[in-house]
Amino acid sequence: MTSVLREPELLADDIIITVLPTADNWGWLPALSLTSAVGLLLVALSYNASRFAIQGSEPLYWFGLLMLFLPIAWRLFSPDAARRERIALLILSGIALYFTKVLEYPLYFTYYDELLHVRTANDIVASGHLFQANPGLPISPFYPGLEIVTNALSSLTGLSTFAAGSVLIGVARLLLVLALYLSYEHVSNSAQVAGIATLLYVACVGWFNGGFSYESLSLSLTVLVVFAIALRCAVGGHRGLILMICLGIGATVITHHITSYMLTAFTFLWMVTSFPQSRHKKGYVGPGGVALLALVLCVVWLQYTGDMALSYLSPHFDSTVHQVSQILAGEKVTRQLFHGGAGFVTPLWERVTAFASVALIVLGLPFGLFYIWRYHRTNAAALALAGGALGYPVSQAFHLIPAGAESADRSTAFLFFGIAFVLAIGATQFWLSHGPSWRRATMVMGAVGIIFVGQTILGNGPLWARMPGPYLVSADQRSIETEGITAAEWTGSYLGPGQHIATDRVNTLLMMTYGNEWTVTALNAKTDVALIFTSLQFGPEIETILQEDKIQYLVVDRRLSTGLPWVGTYFSVNAANTLQSKTIDPAALTKFDSVKKVSRLFDSGDIIIYDVEAITDGSPTASTSKSSSG
Amino acid sequence: MKHRSIDILVVVAITIVAVALTFTVTANSVLGRIWTLPLVLVLPGYALTAVMFPRGSLGVLDRLVFSLGLSVAIVILGGLALNWTPFGLRASSWSVLLASITLGACVAALVRRQGRSVIGSARWGVRIPGFTVRQGLLLGLAAVIVCAAIVVSSIGAAQQPFPGFTQLWILPTGGAKTSNTVHLGVSNMELKAMQYRLIVNMDGKVVKVWPSIGLKSNEKWEATLVLPQTEYVQVEALLYRAVAPTTIYRHVTLWHRT
Known part of the structure; x- marks a missing residue:
């Protein structure tokens, strides 16, 4: 039995919907708040254990996560919970899962994408204006929605960018949970389906979408727009809803390129699925107009930003197509799943769980699709969601292509909007429709637990990326530590901001955020900057690179020569996403010590900063015989 | 109204x-x-x-x-x-x-x-209905535990062990990089008090020695040194720790730009 709400109805000219509660109590909310809080505390303790390299952090982490998730899932799958209780539990789980990300690094942003956006936010604070060039992510200033709201928050409240950004993403998360619930509820007319679908979405879409990244905010706005469109389709052309949709699409379009394209694609799909309704139902207002509006706004913004999104996305697309053709032609082997940089192989149990998770989702889809076809085939929104879910098996195939793996991961956030709905319909109609049964309930909970754990493994990266801990070579968040941060702060204070600096992937992030320097990377350089650091000799080739890209300083992190990069590369991400298989020779990093006119300005043991401006200016140089003292 | x-x-x-x-x-x-x-x-x-x-x-x-x-x-x-x-x-x-x-x-x-x-x-x-006393207590306890989780994690992150280090730097003063004064600095991030010795060489000859620079953890020392002559090729600063007085611990150099 499912909790059924009454149909939305038009009560008056400007009255949209009033969904009445089914009961007046909070049910299990207080008790489940306690279990969630304990789960969160266990996760926090596991992080600390990992920070201090204490054994047993991983089991504690999983136990905490499951304690946070499973009791709430069990209650949301139950038909007995009242609507209010479901909503409160969803808010609880959404915020608690966001906290598991925040508590990993509670003092500052550390994730790669987060730091790229911090630079854009810092530039807006410094200049008071948008569209300042960002050396690490050139497209970011042209999709500044996230940074605009962060700027408003930090300017008005005095909060730091980290605090303002964390509050904003928390609010975006809350908005996402509530908008998802309302959208699913509106489409399914069931609080139970809506609760299950929202939980599946929030729990299975990884941390990337809880980070300080433009997608995190745009997803919330997109779901809100979808909800507003659904309401508009139900009640007709309400002016307030039209304004709401216009503002929502406008904000989404200038916040994130891919999300706005996905929203446009979804509304077009919805328009197609609503054709039968529009033909048979007089006065029906479909999503066609909204789809056109979204398309026009996307194109206008694309033009306004000088096709930045196309030049940003096309290398990834080209590389994926090229690799697919190579694989089909037998010239290239498929990507080895669960094998990362530095020779890291995901543990067997994690691999099995991840595969089981994907298999359960794929196997669960037909049940949901069947019942959608059986009971909801006149519901255009439900059909559009089902259509979106069909993209999941295809997206998983992209994991086999090196250049497509990241796209496959990131597409989860969009595809799961439909997948969660289809799975929730399947679970309620097929698995839970035969009255209370402990055996069935246990089976369903087991499957949901596996899906949750598997998607956490797939979405949040390998173990070393999920947990804080000691420094690792080129491991993004695991490489952000005090020595690198203070070196970057030193450059900002003593060399001044805006210096042209070349360095590795991690120090690029630090130099452009903590040092506010102009980092020369593969994205903005004319030459292959990595060669400066990998070549064993300081020869004319390197001099040419320094001169062509007007590099003033080199930041050399000698720890790079101590191991392979955990993210697969020492330097900027390449579109082909190939893994570095050879450690940098220590001599390649110390060669600058013996070059005449290259001043060694700064030494903190691991990090050395060289002034190469004399070479960039064209002064003749020569290697000296002086050996490095290290 | x-x-x-x-x-x-x-x-x-x-x-x-x-x-x-x-x-x-x-x-x-x-x-x-x-x-x-x-x-x-x-x-x-x-x-x-x-x-x-x-x-x-x-x-x-x-x-x-x-x-x-x-x-x-x-x-x-x-x-x-x-x-x-x-x-x-x-x-x-x-x-x-x-x-x-x-x-x-x-x-x-x-x-x-x-x-x-x-x-x-x-x-x-x-x-919106209220909560009973028992429900309120449970929610209150949950809030306390969440606060504890935040405190635990924040303290853990702040106290995460990292290998200590010392920063040494040298910069030309005056901006034009042709001046005969240099700016030197030492920052102790070793998590304990340190004693250093700093030697400055100009073209291989010692021009200044700071025999004992004592710095507490997170403390910084800076000095401006006027070089004895404006014509030089290279200025070098060598930092030693008192616990290993013969091993160069940090080393920076500044080439004169003409």
């Missing part, structure tokens, strides 16, 4: 307080300025929702979602508009823009509500 529009009056009051705080409290006083937070995340959206969707037309949850979402959308589009003005995105311009939108929408909502009757609790579509 007052009673019926108490929510709008509260929004107006908070907006006025937020604007006053922006112009009277310094930006680094977070405790004073934090009260401006609703002006960004809630109030503009709430006020606009009140205009577009009169009471009784939306449930509490729908209104909350629209308020949050519209606020964020208004801020994003408002930021774009501010960018095209000479004022740019500053605290004062944000305050004026968001307050204008919020207060304007509040006036429109008040005008729209005049003459409309609203019936009892149906205005909100939902009646």
